[in-house]
Amino acid sequence: MDRLAGRVALVTGAGQGIGRGIALLFARAGARVCVAELKEHRAERTALEIRAAGGEALALVADVGRREDVDRVVAETVRRWGSVDVLVNNAHGFGARAPLEDIPDEQFDLSWTSGVKGTWWAMCAARPHMAARGWGRIINMVSLAAERGDAGLGEYNAAKAGIAALTRTGVREGDGGAAHRTARGSGDGHRAGRALPGERGRALLDRPGPLRGRRCAPRVTRDHVSGRNRKRACGVRWIVRRPCRGRRSRRGKR
Ligand SMILES: NC(=O)c1ccc[n+]([C@@H]2O[C@H](COP(=O)([O-])OP(=O)(O)OC[C@H]3O[C@@H](n4cnc5c(N)ncnc54)[C@H](O)[C@@H]3O)[C@@H](O)[C@H]2O)c1
Numbered sequence: 001m002d003r004l005a006g007r008v009a010l011v012t013g014a015g016q017g018i019g020r021g022i023a024l025l026f027a028r029a030g031a032r033v034c035v036a037e038l039k040e041h042r043a044e045r046t047a048l049e050i051r052a053a054g055g056e057a058l059a060l061v062a063d064v065g066r067r068e069d070v071d072r073v074v075a076e077t078v079r080r081w082g083s084v085d086v087l088v089n090n091a092h093g094f095g096a097r098a099p100l101e102d103i104p105d106e107q108f109d110l111s112w113t114s115g116v117k118g119t120w121w122a123m124c125a126a127r128p129h130m131a132a133r134g135w136g137r138i139i140n141m142v143s144l145a146a147e148r149g150d151a152g153l154g155e156y157n158a159a160k161a162g163i164a165a166l167t168r169t170g171v172r173e174g175d176g177g178a179a180h181r182t183a184r185g186s187g188d189g190h191r192a193g194r195a196l197p198g199e200r201g202r203a204l205l206d207r208p209g210p211l212r213g214r215r216c217a218p219r220v221t222r223d224h225v226s227g228r229n230r231k232r233a234c235g236v237r238w239i240v241r242r243p244c245r246g247r248r249s250r251r252g253k254r
Pocket residue numbers: 012013014015016017018019036037038039042062063064065089090091092093094114141142143144184185186187188229232233
């Protein structure tokens with residue numbers, strides 16, 4: 001399984017949960033992976049797991065809510081390995097559930113800054129490198145919750161809708177070689193576990209395959225999730241929301 005051989009992937013928030021699963025999966029597919037993460041021990045843990053499995057990993061501590069951190073991890077990855085070919089904007093700062101009237105300003109700002117601005121800054125930092133190489137993939141994590149407008153998640157839903165809009169803009173401005181997609185995480189680990197039991201699940205992990213239709217491999221199964229997140233962040237389903245190339249003809253339309 002070397003579908004990503006020779007590629008460099010940068011995954012934000014890869015210290016646990018879905019980001020960790022993505023990082024491990026990409027490493028298994030042959031990519032060198034930069035684990036960009038707020039918590040040092042989590043970053044190191046994921047990087048160690050990748051190395052223990054024979055992969056190459058770089059652990060960098062970064063807060064995606066700070067532009068200088070985002071610029072630094074992209075620059076450091078490029079300095080170390082020559083490129084960022086795949087960028088996964090996965091990190092997101094969460095707050096407690098609250099009705100709209102009770103969301104503290106700081107909580108809204110955390111979601112917006114870590115989610116929307118962090119994604120935007122990382123896209124800005126990575127896209128020129130992808131354009132220079134004529135190839136790139138940017139995957140931004142969104143959520144079904146935002147599409148539904150789930151109660152108690154106002155600031156999260158707003159941020160995810162913003163990320164989806166940024167991704168669409170990236171698609172239309174993406175004539176430099178970078179393809180852009182959004183992906184929804186699946187928190188329903190039990191369903192993922194049941195849908196991908198044992199060998200069948202493993203076989204799917206080993207066969208990322210081309211992106212096809214709306215639902216595409218790879219999926220991350222329970223195998224890649226431990227501890228607290230075992231119950232809630234066990235699945236990643238790649239869902240292609242937009243065509244992958246920018247279209248010059250549509251530029252300028254709103
Ligand atoms: N888990 C779900 O059910 C679900 C569903 C839909 C979408 N998502 C999305 O998937 C992504 C990952 O979710 P998860 O459940 O794995 O989250 P998680 O909380 O388990 O893990 C997030 C990781 O990101 C790190 N992080 C948080 N803020 C950061 C920052 N400012 N800079 C760098 N790293 C930071 C955390 O330390 C943690 O390691 C998020 O974007 C989330 O919105 C999750």
